[in-house]
Amino acid sequence: MSMTALGLCARWTHVGAGVFLVGTFAFLLLAGRSDRLTVVAWERRLTRWTRWAAGLLLLSGLLSLSYQAAVVTGRSEDALSAATMLRVAGATQFGTVWLLRHGLLLLLAGLILLREREESGWDWAAFRGEGLLLGGTGLGLLAWAGHAAAVEPGGLAAAGADALHLLAVGVWLGGLLPLALLLRAAGQEVGADARPFAVLAARSFSQISLIAVLAVAATGIWNASNQIGNVASLLGTRYGHLLLLKLGLFVPILALAAVNRLRLLPALSGEAETVGRPAMRRLASFVALESALGAAILGVVILMSVTPPGRHAEPWWPLPFRFAYPPPHDVAGAGTRLLVGSQVALVGVLGLVAGWFLGWRRRLVVGVAAAVLVAGLGVALPPLAVEAYPTTYRRSPIPYQAASIADGRHLYATHCAACHGRTAEGDGPDAAGLPRKPANLSDPHVGRHTAGDLFWWLTRGIPGSGMSGFGDRLSEAERWDVVNFLRTVSAAGRARGLTAVVEPDRPWLVAPDFTYAVGPGASRSLKDYRGRRLVLLVLFTLPDSRPRLGQLARNYDILQTMGADVVAAPTDGGDQIISRLGASPRILFPVVTDGAREIVAAYSLFQPAAWRSPPTHVEYLIDRQGYLRARWTPDARDWAEATGLLAEIQQLNQETISVPPAEEHVH
Amino acid sequence: MRLWKAIALLNLALGVGLLIGYLWWGREASRLRQETTLTIQAGAAALEEREWAVRGVVRSVIPEINVLVVTHEDIPGFMPSMTMGFRAANPKLYAGVQVGDLIRFTLKGVPPNVTIVAITREGKS
Amino acid sequence: MSRPGLVALALLLWGAAWTGAHSLLDHADPRAASTVKTAPAQVRIWFTESLEPAFSSLRVVDEAGRRVDKGDGRVDPSNLKLLRVSLPPLPPGTYKVTWRVLSVDSHVTEGDFTFRVAP
Incomplete structure (x- = not known):
């Protein structure tokens, strides 16, 4: 058996034993004291099992540490290296949590051995309470060594929710086995003395487990939203599939639990020979089945713990369609259909709720309401359905950066412009010979397709349209560069109306990140200014821009005092640009000597005349969240005097931050 | 018990x-x-005299106050890369140095009182 | 999904290789696959999750596979998501950065990228 399988088995045993111990102590507390012979025998048996469980818990814990030692160094022989294990325990968060937990688990093991000395009622409660406390803390702390620990921000809340999830699972799932054993003992002919005790215990457990299951569901949804986040990751990643598998195992458990609660539990107090005992035996086997399914769920959970969470993995969309609002293509009457359909569906939902509570002809009402709901959805949804592809929800692995956009622009000119046109309007010289007119890529509707859609078409082509696939000609990174470029073109199309006046509190246009250096100075990125400074990005030409640069230089100290920095990039690429600028008037703000070509290739697209070559002087004001907020060209008066520019900067300074920072990857 | x-x-x-x-x-x-x-x-x-060899690009020469403004690379243990004015030990050092020149210069002194004691030109930027 | 489908899925998932990719490279300076005019004084890589300093490292090698960094590759003490190593003045050429990190959720990720110092 492989190292990994062994390590996973150890973890599974560890969690399983922990859950069993927590559930058993909780159940013993819940069931109360009894001196009936059958109950005493059952308790003795459980105690024996807890000893085994505690032993297994410690052993599998040790194995988990040794497995982790092999994982962190990547050498399987380190699983047996005491030195590596000590380093893992001493110098990682996993190790800290491990030490803490195993300290508590050792105490728990000692406690279980002391059980024999129980004398009074106080002893009875203290023993079980302490077992629950130590076992529960040991189980809950696991949350701080798993995926939840890495959630940011809100790691404490995420780990807390995960801990609560584990505890609720412990109380509920771990309590099933003791319950099954008790019911089986009491369901036999000789166990008659324990029957009232068993019935009462089953009822209290039923109440507690209902609360626990609700807690499991609530914290589970919270965990899933932290680790997966969206439908694409649920349906399209391995982590999401494991969660679906987990839910798939959870549904039969819930069905069994419902049968137990609604049918078998009331039957327990019936006539012993004909109703009570058969019901009790069936309940015992159903509960045992539930706990077996629970053990399978724990197996899935262990697999999830070593799988990258959905939020980090790239989803592979399994369906040929998705729902989009608004739809990328305008379908006639879609708005009306959506309105009518959603209202009909709402009536269906109300009918369902009403039917459930009315009780009057419930089946008929519920059936009709369900039909109305389906009909409503049938009217509303089809216009929203758009074709989807496996890569539809892929996020670009290449950040939305000037360098990538510049590369994409170059690739576009080489491979795409012949058909789609130099300015991306679908009017290239080769367009005429194609079966379908090439898409106008500067049209706003392009922005309504996901980046993953574009990537798919770029990779595989569009059958029957003349668009061929570039999967074999361009590398994956190059295709994403083209997607980043197309995103810029589409954003620039929507930015036509951008002016020199900041629209208050309405940032929407993401400023692509860029990296620059001045001479041998360290390179800096736009992102370095994030949250701290505004940036005035100036694309300039010589000699026309020299007076304007001099004016900005004279006002540089005021600009800096107001929280704005200036970055100037020459549109001609910048060979010896500082020498060419000359000594007077003195310019001390960053003049890009390294990276200007990329900045200009990307940012010139946001100019009013986006495709003019070479580009002319233009200035962009970028806010602290990374959004492009205003644009000035010398033909406008607004910033011709420095006061005009300062007024816009002041406007941005007064703004309350209302949106999250600009995304670094296109969607 | x-x-x-x-x-x-x-x-x-x-x-x-x-x-x-x-x-x-x-x-x-x-x-x-x-x-x-x-x-x-x-x-x-740190109260001891230190010396660094640093590369930079000249942004301005201000002979009136004997200062050279340079965008320089990291100066380990003193300051990160930035645009900064440094006093020259001797006006002759920057004779012929022009804005945009790529220079390698030697800084010497007890921080923060350092002066440029040598300059070599390496090219233009 | 049908029962056999579920079983098949479970088997598929069991049989698959478990390579965890948890703390992912967010961005790097110099940028992956980029060409820089001036040799960088250090390589910095930002990750998506906090790293364990004891088991996270990076190294830079030249085309011949010789290690060229100053051997001080480690997690930045003030930013646990940043891995950095300093470099001596590098001659022009292509350099490969290899990293292997352990994130706080106890998973290991490794990877590499290259950058080029232009003559």
Whole structure:
């Protein structure tokens, strides 16, 4: 058996034993004291099992540490290296949590051995309470060594929710086995003395487990939203599939639990020979089945713990369609259909709720309401359905950066412009010979397709349209560069109306990140200014821009005092640009000597005349969240005097931050 | 001793241990913070003369006050890469140096009082 | 999904290789696959999750596979998501950065990228 399988088995045993111990102590507390012979025998048996469980818990814990030692160094022989294990325990968060937990688990093991000395009622409660406390803390702390620990921000809340999830699972799932054993003992002919005790215990457990299951569901949804986040990751990643598998195992458990609660539990107090005992035996086997399914769920959970969470993995969309609002293509009457359909569906939902509570002809009402709901959805949804592809929800692995956009622009000119046109309007010289007119890529509707859609078409082509696939000609990174470029073109199309006046509190246009250096100075990125400074990005030409640069230089100290920095990039690429600028008037703000070509290739697209070559002087004001907020060209008066520019900067300074920072990857 | 008493004692010990651990952690954290500040201050106030060879691009020459403004690379242990004015030990050093020149210069002195003591031109930028 | 489908899925998932990719490279300076005019004084890589300093490292090698960094590759003490190593003045050429990190959720990720120092 492989190292990994062994390590996973150890973890599974560890969690399983922990859950069993927590559930058993909780159940013993819940069931109360009894001196009936059958109950005493059952308790003795459980105690024996807890000893085994505690032993297994410690052993599998040790194995988990040794497995982790092999994982962190990547050498399987380190699983047996005491030195590596000590380093893992001493110098990682996993190790800290491990030490803490195993300290508590050792105490728990000692406690279980002391059980024999129980004398009074106080002893009875203290023993079980302490077992629950130590076992529960040991189980809950696991949350701080798993995926939840890495959630940011809100790691404490995420780990807390995960801990609560584990505890609720412990109380509920771990309590099933003791319950099954008790019911089986009491369901036999000789166990008659324990029957009232068993019935009462089953009822209290039923109440507690209902609360626990609700807690499991609530914290589970919270965990899933932290680790997966969206439908694409649920349906399209391995982590999401494991969660679906987990839910798939959870549904039969819930069905069994419902049968137990609604049918078998009331039957327990019936006539012993004909109703009570058969019901009790069936309940015992159903509960045992539930706990077996629970053990399978724990197996899935262990697999999830070593799988990258959905939020980090790239989803592979399994369906040929998705729902989009608004739809990328305008379908006639879609708005009306959506309105009518959603209202009909709402009536269906109300009918369902009403039917459930009315009780009057419930089946008929519920059936009709369900039909109305389906009909409503049938009217509303089809216009929203758009074709989807496996890569539809892929996020670009290449950040939305000037360098990538510049590369994409170059690739576009080489491979795409012949058909789609130099300015991306679908009017290239080769367009005429194609079966379908090439898409106008500067049209706003392009922005309504996901980046993953574009990537798919770029990779595989569009059958029957003349668009061929570039999967074999361009590398994956190059295709994403083209997607980043197309995103810029589409954003620039929507930015036509951008002016020199900041629209208050309405940032929407993401400023692509860029990296620059001045001479041998360290390179800096736009992102370095994030949250701290505004940036005035100036694309300039010589000699026309020299007076304007001099004016900005004279006002540089005021600009800096107001929280704005200036970055100037020459549109001609910048060979010896500082020498060419000359000594007077003195310019001390960053003049890009390294990276200007990329900045200009990307940012010139946001100019009013986006495709003019070479580009002319233009200035962009970028806010602290990374959004492009205003644009000035010398033909406008607004910033011709420095006061005009300062007024816009002041406007941005007064703004309350209302949106999250600009995304670094296109969607 | 009764079992429940033993357990109560155990929990008391765990609680006290937790408290002590928490206090120790808090003290350790503030000690580390202090140490960091001290180290930074010590680094800034090192009272010995030092010398660096630094590359930079000349942004401005101001002979009236004998200063060269340079966008320079990181100066280890002194300052990160930035645009900064440095006094020259001797006006002859920057004779012929023009804005945009790529230079390698030697800084010497007791921080923060450093002066340029040598300049070599490497090209234009 | 049908029962056999579920079983098949479970088997598929069991049989698959478990390579965890948890703390992912967010961005790097110099940028992956980029060409820089001036040799960088250090390589910095930002990750998506906090790293364990004891088991996270990076190294830079030249085309011949010789290690060229100053051997001080480690997690930045003030930013646990940042891994950095300093470099001596590098001659022009292509350099490969290899990293292997352990994130706080106990998973290991490794990877590499290259950058080029232009003559």
